[in-house]
Amino acid sequence: xxxxYGDMRSFxxxxxxxxxxxxxxxxxxxxxxxxxxxxxxxxxxxxxxxxYTFTTVAGQSSxxxxxxxxxxxxxxxxxxxTTNLGRRLIYITKADADLAFGQPIDSQSExxxxxxxxxxxxxxxxxxxxxxxxxxxxxxxxxxxxPDGDNSVPDLPDVMHEAIxxxxxxxxxxxxxxxxxxxxxxxxxxxxxxxxxxNETTKEYKSRPLIMGGQNYPQPDFTRWVRGQxxx
Numbered sequence: 001x002x003x004x005y006g007d008m009r010s011f012x013x014x015x016x017x018x019x020x021x022x023x024x025x026x027x028x029x030x031x032x033x034x035x036x037x038x039x040x041x042x043x044x045x046x047x048x049x050x051x052y053t054f055t056t057v058a059g060q061s062s063x064x065x066x067x068x069x070x071x072x073x074x075x076x077x078x079x080x081x082t083t084n085l086g087r088r089l090i091y092i093t094k095a096d097a098d099l100a101f102g103q104p105i106d107s108q109s110e111x112x113x114x115x116x117x118x119x120x121x122x123x124x125x126x127x128x129x130x131x132x133x134x135x136x137x138x139x140x141x142x143x144x145x146x147p148d149g150d151n152s153v154p155d156l157p158d159v160m161h162e163a164i165x166x167x168x169x170x171x172x173x174x175x176x177x178x179x180x181x182x183x184x185x186x187x188x189x190x191x192x193x194x195x196x197x198x199n200e201t202t203k204e205y206k207s208r209p210l211i212m213g214g215q216n217y218p219q220p221d222f223t224r225w226v227r228g229q230x231x232x
Contacts, residue, residue: 003161005032006150012168023172032147035167036154039193040143043201047157048074048140053082056112056128056135061105062121072141076122079115080136089135090114092125101125157200163192 003011009028013019054068065073079089092100092114100114101107105127112124112135122137144155154161170185 002153002158003165004151004153005029005147008032008161008165008168009150011165012172015169016172018172027175028168028172029147031168031171032164034171035164035189036146036156038167039156039160039163039197042193043197044140045143045156046201046203048143048155050139050141052137052139053134054122054137056124056131056133058129058131059108059127061125061127062123065120065122068137069141073137074140074142076115076117076137076139078138079112079122079124080138081111082134082136084111084133087111089124092116094118097123097125157196159196159200160193163189163196166192 009025009032012028013023016023050069050073052068052073054063065071079091081087081089089112094116097105097114097116105125107126108129109126110128110130111133112126112128114125116123116125124135146152146154154164166185166189170182170189173179173185174182
């Protein structure tokens, strides 16, 4: 069941037998934010996965995230050529792109073979020579800033919300110079976060058949890709 920031704050004060003087709102908000950011940093959370599409413009290689994702795209994990049988583009570094396609880019093609990400822009290689080719961008969005008022809910699976309350308790007792109780609640926090992180991040794989090595699809590196292009 989801918990709001107000729920967590009330739980913490009741559990610690503290009031707003002992545990000020501003202090508890910092404790909650620390726990929230810590949990977010521990995994690539499936609920943050997003997918967007965009179409090419002839002669344009760079496409700002804001053109197709509003402002929430944080990381690109794959680019798919939707109009060419779902072919996946190869990620290459800027240095490799300069070697392969020139700097500035001096080659054009109807379809792109590779991409790079730079300063909030998706860059296609070579430069698209036609308008209207569609690509799908898969990635992860930025989590919502939290806490943001009493009724705000963490941008995390519901099972993680109670863990944040335990961290708030731990931090409160540490500030009260009671390391024993602080350690007890911190240990509860750590156990909950580890368990639920493991469970929540593997849910999408649990219904798949477990074939040894059968689900490993490593993306080829740039050297192998170039070799394949030359051999083809």
